[in-house]
Amino acid sequence: xxxxxxxxxxAAGEVPARCxxxxxxxxxxxxxxxxxxxxxxxxxxxxDPRRVAHSLKVGLALTLVSVLxxxxxxxxxxxxxxxxxxxxxxxxxxxxxxxxxxxGLNRAFATLLAGFIAVGAHKVAYLCGNNGEPVVLAxxxxxxxxxxxxxxxxxxxxxxxxYGVTIFILTFxxxxxxxxxxxxxxRLAHQRFSTIAIGVATCLFTTIxxxxxxxxxxxxxxxxxxxxxxxxxxxxxxxxxxxxxxPGENLESKPFLQVYKSxxxxxxxxxxxxxxxxxxxxxxxxxxxxxWGLYQKLGALSRQCASSMxxxxxxIITLTKxxxxxxxxxxxxxxxxxxxEMSLNSAKALRELSEAIQTMTAPSPxxxxxxxxxxxxxxxxxxxxxxxxxxxxxxVAVIASLLSELVTQTKKIAESVDNLARVARFKDxxxxxxxxxxxxxx
Amino acid sequence: xxxxxxxxxxAAGEVPARCxxxxxxxxxxxxxxxxxxxxxxxxxxxxDPRRVAHSLKVGLALTLVSVLxxxxxxxxxxxxxxxxxxxxxxxxxxxxxxxxxxxGLNRAFATLLAGFIAVGAHKVAYLCGNNGEPVVLAxxxxxxxxxxxxxxxxxxxxxxxxYGVTIFILTFxxxxxxxxxxxxxxRLAHQRFSTIAIGVATCLFTTIxxxxxxxxxxxxxxxxxxxxxxxxxxxxxxxxxxxxxxPGENLESKPFLQVYKSxxxxxxxxxxxxxxxxxxxxxxxxxxxxxWGLYQKLGALSRQCASSMxxxxxxIITLTKxxxxxxxxxxxxxxxxxxxEMSLNSAKALRELSEAIQTMTAPSPxxxxxxxxxxxxxxxxxxxxxxxxxxxxxxVAVIASLLSELVTQTKKIAESVDNLARVARFKDxxxxxxxxxxxxxx
Numbered sequence: 001x002x003x004x005x006x007x008x009x010x011a012a013g014e015v016p017a018r019c020x021x022x023x024x025x026x027x028x029x030x031x032x033x034x035x036x037x038x039x040x041x042x043x044x045x046x047x048d049p050r051r052v053a054h055s056l057k058v059g060l061a062l063t064l065v066s067v068l069x070x071x072x073x074x075x076x077x078x079x080x081x082x083x084x085x086x087x088x089x090x091x092x093x094x095x096x097x098x099x100x101x102x103x104g105l106n107r108a109f110a111t112l113l114a115g116f117i118a119v120g121a122h123k124v125a126y127l128c129g130n131n132g133e134p135v136v137l138a139x140x141x142x143x144x145x146x147x148x149x150x151x152x153x154x155x156x157x158x159x160x161x162x163y164g165v166t167i168f169i170l171t172f173x174x175x176x177x178x179x180x181x182x183x184x185x186x187r188l189a190h191q192r193f194s195t196i197a198i199g200v201a202t203c204l205f206t207t208i209x210x211x212x213x214x215x216x217x218x219x220x221x222x223x224x225x226x227x228x229x230x231x232x233x234x235x236x237x238x239x240x241x242x243x244x245x246x247p248g249e250n251l252e253s254k255p256f257l258q259v260y261k262s263x264x265x266x267x268x269x270x271x272x273x274x275x276x277x278x279x280x281x282x283x284x285x286x287x288x289x290x291x292w293g294l295y296q297k298l299g300a301l302s303r304q305c306a307s308s309m310x311x312x313x314x315x316i317i318t319l320t321k322x323x324x325x326x327x328x329x330x331x332x333x334x335x336x337x338x339x340x341e342m343s344l345n346s347a348k349a350l351r352e353l354s355e356a357i358q359t360m361t362a363p364s365p366x367x368x369x370x371x372x373x374x375x376x377x378x379x380x381x382x383x384x385x386x387x388x389x390x391x392x393x394x395x396v397a398v399i400a401s402l403l404s405e406l407v408t409q410t411k412k413i414a415e416s417v418d419n420l421a422r423v424a425r426f427k428d429x430x431x432x433x434x435x436x437x438x439x440x441x442x
Numbered sequence: 443x444x445x446x447x448x449x450x451x452x453a454a455g456e457v458p459a460r461c462x463x464x465x466x467x468x469x470x471x472x473x474x475x476x477x478x479x480x481x482x483x484x485x486x487x488x489x490d491p492r493r494v495a496h497s498l499k500v501g502l503a504l505t506l507v508s509v510l511x512x513x514x515x516x517x518x519x520x521x522x523x524x525x526x527x528x529x530x531x532x533x534x535x536x537x538x539x540x541x542x543x544x545x546g547l548n549r550a551f552a553t554l555l556a557g558f559i560a561v562g563a564h565k566v567a568y569l570c571g572n573n574g575e576p577v578v579l580a581x582x583x584x585x586x587x588x589x590x591x592x593x594x595x596x597x598x599x600x601x602x603x604x605y606g607v608t609i610f611i612l613t614f615x616x617x618x619x620x621x622x623x624x625x626x627x628x629r630l631a632h633q634r635f636s637t638i639a640i641g642v643a644t645c646l647f648t649t650i651x652x653x654x655x656x657x658x659x660x661x662x663x664x665x666x667x668x669x670x671x672x673x674x675x676x677x678x679x680x681x682x683x684x685x686x687x688x689p690g691e692n693l694e695s696k697p698f699l700q701v702y703k704s705x706x707x708x709x710x711x712x713x714x715x716x717x718x719x720x721x722x723x724x725x726x727x728x729x730x731x732x733x734w735g736l737y738q739k740l741g742a743l744s745r746q747c748a749s750s751m752x753x754x755x756x757x758i759i760t761l762t763k764x765x766x767x768x769x770x771x772x773x774x775x776x777x778x779x780x781x782x783e784m785s786l787n788s789a790k791a792l793r794e795l796s797e798a799i800q801t802m803t804a805p806s807p808x809x810x811x812x813x814x815x816x817x818x819x820x821x822x823x824x825x826x827x828x829x830x831x832x833x834x835x836x837x838v839a840v841i842a843s844l845l846s847e848l849v850t851q852t853k854k855i856a857e858s859v860d861n862l863a864r865v866a867r868f869k870d871x872x873x874x875x876x877x878x879x880x881x882x883x884x
Contacts, residue, residue, distance in 0.1 A: 044595050051595045059588035062611070063580050066619045070576040083616055090587075090612040134512040138505050145532075146501035153486050153493045169504070170532040174525055177508045227855070234848070264749070268710045294862045301858055304752065305851040307706070311753035312844045314746075335838045342845045346852045353859045361871050362863040363856070370856055377846035384839065396777045397826065398843045402754045403784045404819035406676070409747040410788045413669070414805070414812055416743055417795045420736045421804040429803050 053211040058093050061206040065089045065199060081191040088199025093207070097283075098215035098276025100207045104200035105279070106164035111196050114168045115189045117144070118175035122185060137176050145169050159275060215276035216286045220357065222273065223295050226266060226302045227354035232259045233309050234347035241316060242340030257313050263306040270299045285360050315405060331383075338380040345373035495653040500535050503648040507531045507641060523633040530641025535649070538657035539725075540718025542649045546642035547721070548606030553638050556610045557631045559586070560617035564627060579618050587611050601717060657718035658728045662799065664715065665737050668708060668744045669796035674701045675751050676789035683758065684782030699755050705748040712741045727802050757847060773825075780822040787815035 045052050065085045092107055094100045125136040148169050151157050157165065175189060207213075236256025251257060274292050282288040348369035356363035420426075487494050507527045534549055536542045567578040590611050593599050599607065617631060649655075678698025693699060716734050724730040790811035798805035862868075 040596070041592075045592075051592065055588040055592035058591040058611075059584040062587045062615055063584045066580060066583055066615060069619045070580075083620065086615050086619060087612060090608060090615065138508060138512075141508055142501040142505045145504045146497040149500040150483075150487075150493065150497035154482070166532060169500075170529060173504055173508060173528050173532060177511045177528060178525065230852075230855075264706075264745075265709060267707060291862070291865045294858070294865060298855065298858045298862060301851065301855050303706075304756075305848065305855065307749035308753045308756070308844065308848055308851060310746065311750045312841065312848070314750070315844065316841065332834060332838050335842050339838070339842050339845050342842075342849050346849050349852055349856060353856055356859060356863065356868070360866075360868045362868045363859055364871055367856065370853060373849045374853065377849045380842055380846065392774060396774050396781070398840050399754065399758065400777050400781050400784075400822055401840045402750065402757065403781050404822065406747065406750055406754070407784050407788050407815045407819045409743065409750060410672075410791055411812060411816065413672075413740065413743050413747065414791060414795055414809065416736070416740045417798060417805055420733070420740060421798065423733045423736060424802075426798070426802045426804045429806055 050211065050213050054095055054213065057206045057210050058089075060210065061089050061093055061202050062086065064206070065202050068195075068198070081188070081195045084192050084195040085199040085202070088196050089203055092200060092203045096213050096215035096218065096273070096276050096280075097207050098273075098278070098280040100203050101279045102160075102276060103163050104203055106161060107167050108193075108197060108200055110164040110167035111171045111193055114171035115175055115193060118172045119185060119189065121172075121176050141173050141176055144172055148172075212283070214280055214283050214286070215273045216280050216290065216292065217284065219270065219273040219277050219292065219295050220286070222266065222270060223298055223302075224354045224357040226263045226299065226306075227350050227357070229259045229263050230302060230305055230309070231347040231350035231354065232256055233313075234343040234350065237312075237316070238340050238343040238347065242336055242343060251316060257316075260306040260309045260313075263302055264310070266299060267303065270296060311402065311405070314409075315401070334383060335380060338376050338383070341376040342373050342380075345369045345376065349373060492653065492655050496537055496655065499648045499652050500531075502652065503531050503535055503644050504528065506648070507644050510637075510640070523630070523637045526634050526637040527641040527644070530638050531645055534642060534645045536718075538655050538660065538715070538718050538722075539649050540657035540715075540720070540722040542645050543721045544602075544718060545605050546645055548603060549609050550635075550639060550642050552603075552606040552609035553613045553635055556613035557617055557635060560614045561627060561631065563614075563618050583615050583618055586614055590614075654725070656722055656725050656728070657715045658722050658732065658734065659726065661712065661715040661719050661734065661737050662728070664708065664712060665740055665744075666796045666799040668705045668741065668748075669792050669799070671701045671705050672744060672747055672751070673789040673792035673796065674698055675755075676785040676792070679754075679758075680782050680785040680789065684778055684785060693758060699758075702748040702751045702755075705744055706752070708741060709745065712738060753844065753847070756851075757843070776825060777822060780818050780825070783818040784815050784822075787811045787818065791815060 065088075068082050068085055088107060092100060092103045094103055121137065121140045125133045125140070128136045148165050152162055152165050171192075175185070175192075178188075233256050236254060236259075240251060240254060240256070274296050277286075277290070277292045280286075280288075282290075346369075349367065352369060353363055507530075510524050510527055530549060534542060534545045536545055563579065563582045567575045567582070570578045590607050594604055594607050613634075617627070617634075620630075675698050678696060678701075682693060682696060682698070716738050719728075719732070719734045722728075722730075724732075788811075791809065794811060795805055
């Protein structure tokens, strides 16, 4: 009753005003969301302008291929098969040249192979008479599709020919199945193959000749970029922890402690880029059969380095928090200076290596920074081993510290599992015991 | 001349024999290669028998759908569009239920949306007269294909709707382009959509009701398996390094030092499984909207733990090599005992957690192993801090040791870049300088 009164009281003039305000604020929200979305798109485009180029290239390739449909003589000659050219362009067109090549070649060869086998299967099935034909064809489709699907679980096939196997199954089923109805099988297979070839050719033309994006180049830059990130970490470490007057506090929020994380997760994109790069023709400074595999080895080492950095990072954060400012005896200062030298020189060495990769110039054989870092490490070891007691304890102590870090991490994992058990409502162990008791009693 | 004589001399009886032997050895090689290949296939099947089931399921789904082609009344009604059902099954059928669902839904909705927009585009183009129509349609195709391709660079779209965008471009281009020729556009679009829906339904039927493989279950088992691997490492560490009479030598070849590596590389499969699991209906103990995201958090912690293990592992190998047997004073023994306790109890705690996940029972709140590990870590810290000098040096020393480990890794990276520069024939820096000099002189 009261509610009704309030509403009718307000209805006199406030409701339209409120409605208007509501509409206005809703429109404002929509406007702001659109602006935010636009800014996001602009950022994606700015981060890598080649993305815009790629989008336009896909549009171009599709438009080129759809011209086939509009030109009457071609259409009459090929009929509905022209559709396969459009389909091929949409599916084959990838961001990098290598990716497009791999998909295009897979598609073309798989179609050819499957077409031949399907025609053979059709001829065998034809011998079985009108009633037997569909049964035999169905058995063929079942067997080949199963076998081909199983072959995708072989790691080598999965890595290189996964798409080809899909196309193989697709073409075989389509040709084998439609052969039962369509009379001019060979002519159809020929049409289909030539339209697919035209689609692949269009894709290759646009990816290679219009602003090409080479997977090899991206892989090369990724390797150099990873080394730069490792150097960033070491430089940050030096300036924030080991330099004189270094703050050594509130380290958790520093960006240098996050920078190695993207290196840790670079394996997947590195592997796929390497796979693509192997198919690319020579371009720029990269000849055909360039040793791309070496970038994977370098990447594995970079990731191992990043994972040591992660261990060091969690250690630095916990240590500085607990008792860093207390330590100021002579030896500590010496060790600190050596640490600063090791990190600074390693960082410089990594920068040099990254630059060597970027400019494709052999790194200078002098390696002043690298040897300075090694010298500092050796000097530190010598310094520490002067005190025999200390040296003996030290190495066990390091392992013990790392292990106690592992204990802390195990505790975090335990908390995470607890959280999962609570949110996902795992069974209560006591309830289970009670159930058992009840079962025994009953 | 001599060669000829030898050959003709041998020709009397040896060549046929040698030919026979050659043929025999070649056949033997082929036989052995086939046996090895068969063994490999058998191993793939034995490792996960669901792979065989999946292969047969794909065959079954394809055979089911190809029946549409053989049944005359259906074929007459739908014509060539039946092909789309076959195509859909080949492309949509994935290993897990979630993967199939995501692809099927993407395909169905993208087709529907693109079909509507394409019909609209066709009507607009129709208004532009006979000559204008193809031009307007080509512009539409160009614009929509470019915009849709660009949308794939948005991370959220890439993760969830990548396949849908492909299908959107595909359907839009096909319908828009073919509308120029085919008169009964709406009927065609309707046919195409219903055949695709039948294809998707067939896939869902076979994946859900014939030996289903749930992505959620795989994700769940992956999480538990990762914890077990971490426990393996700690157990191996305890028995090989810290136990009394532990050999502590030739550690490099031990399997426990390799076991954490697969944990480090589990991110990609974890992310895709989690993405799939979110789409799966409730099954077994997993209800719909199960908190799958928590598994990703647990996975991130497991990987961080594994990366600390990697740091520890490289440290243990280098340390034991250099001067492990020398250290046998009282404190060292105490530290060693504490290390043994920390690793053994952490390992047991991890095993408990893994079992809790596997049985979906809340981990016992007592946590005897976890607290024993924490107690050992605390005790060690207390023990070490009794000697004030030692404690002060210790934490700097740990950082210094980790840093000198980083120096070693940087050196390995430098060697790897050197190797790359040599194999890939990078420019020689001296040559470049000479070139500069020559240019200046000339």
